[in-house]
Amino acid sequence: MLRPEELVRWLGGVARTSRLIDRGIRRRAIGDAVVSGALLRVRKGWVAVPEADADLMAAARTGVVLTCVTQARRIGLWVLGDDAPHLAAPAHAGHVAVAGAVLHWARPLVPRHPDSLTDEIENVLAIVAACQPYEIALAIWESALRQRLVDSRALARLGFGPEARRIREEADPFADSGLETLVVPRLRWMRLPLRRQIWIAGRPVDLLIGDRLVLQIDGGHHVGAQREADIAHDAELALLGYHVVRVGYAAVVDDWPAVQARLMRAVAQGLHLAP
Template sequence: MDATPAQAVVAHVTALGGVARTAHVIADGYSRHRIAHAVDLGLVSRVRRGWIAVPGADSDLVAAARYGVVVSCVTAAARLGLWVTHTPETPHAAYPGRGRVAQSAAVVHWQRPIVPRHPDVLEDPVENVLMTVASCLPFEEARAIWDSALNKGLVDLATLKRMPWTGAARRLVDEATPWADSGLETIFVVRLRWLRLPIRVQVWIAEHRVDVLIGDRLVVQIDGGHHVDAQRTSDIRHDAELLLLGYHVIRVGYEQIVHRWPEVQDRILHAVAQGLHRA
């Protein structure tokens, strides 16, 4: 038998994302015999009963098919480019709502999805990702992911508010905003909202955006790894402009917020005690 029909199976599975349900491939016009021939030639492999994959397919999706789950929660959030504090060594997944889940090292979430999962899907839609992180992560980390999804335009807040959220997600949908440019900004605001002062993110001052403005005059700039060389020079220039306009500027970094928060909080509290946030 000519290898061309088998290669057509490979091309089709590749177009479906590299991993596909056999039933889907058959429904698209490829016979079981042709699929079996592609397997015999080593052009595709049987990942699990009812699933096949091409060589080099996405390892997360292959694992999801093998164990009968869908990629979700913080693992899916990281794959979407959302802001996460870290990518866990143990992958997170969700029960797809049907079939048997094979034993694996993954953390599996069993909630009913907010958006129904199609049988062919191996990765949760972003709304289901937000649902799983809401129940899995500490509030501030989950809020950072929600804000990140809104900031990137992957979801719309008005649409989210129409969905029947439960548990921690109900609080998140009421508080999440699209304005934070980094999860560090979200974490900063969440941790200091007990001050009951106006705390705004991404405010335009002197033709530049500042990361956080507390009250009227206290600016907090949160530096990431990109604040070097030309960016650093620009930051110093903008700090000087802000000082001349009567603002007080405090700079903090990722490591301080994530690992040395008491130092950051103490600095902010002392600035507020001196009235540096007032006009």
């Protein structure tokens, strides 16, 4: 028989005492574990191991579920900014107040188990679509598709709202990064072919605009050997008649008008056209 703290750890670090009792742990054993410090009493009916995730303990303490960009970031999706905790309150909950948090009250697409402290990915995406700016929400959706955390065919059978339906139709599962996702919608007004991850000279390019204008977007991993390989590839592209514009994270996120102006001037000079 597992000790109470071992079972709580196996259940994710935070658990209802009723779940422990259902699995054969006696109330007295739970109380003894709390007295000894092996378990912490988070709130009435909830316990946690001392090293438990602070966000999960906070969710249990306030009776909410981690969702939207908070849960998206926790599961490794590409999220830009917005450090405020985003929480889902159960429909039957009374007054819920969490300082500095964004509370979401929408009915979930996938029912939430009463013991859940984190939202299902489908609910996360639905709330993200309604909460975040379009391009940020699109980047999060594409990140989920790229990592195969969701299936586009399954998503098509869910009753999403209008914002999520638009994103579902436009999301590209082959987008390589969130930065790419931000760029493409910002350039559609130019009415030029925009092709992502096209292989040229033995490697994919982030974005091919028209026939010959290449936009390469450097994330934080473009250093050392990766950077040397990028420089060599840029040279190969130039020898093949392509014009390369290379930008970094800060340029896309914080100085997009300058990036756009550079690309507009390249198009004005016909650098996107095949000879």
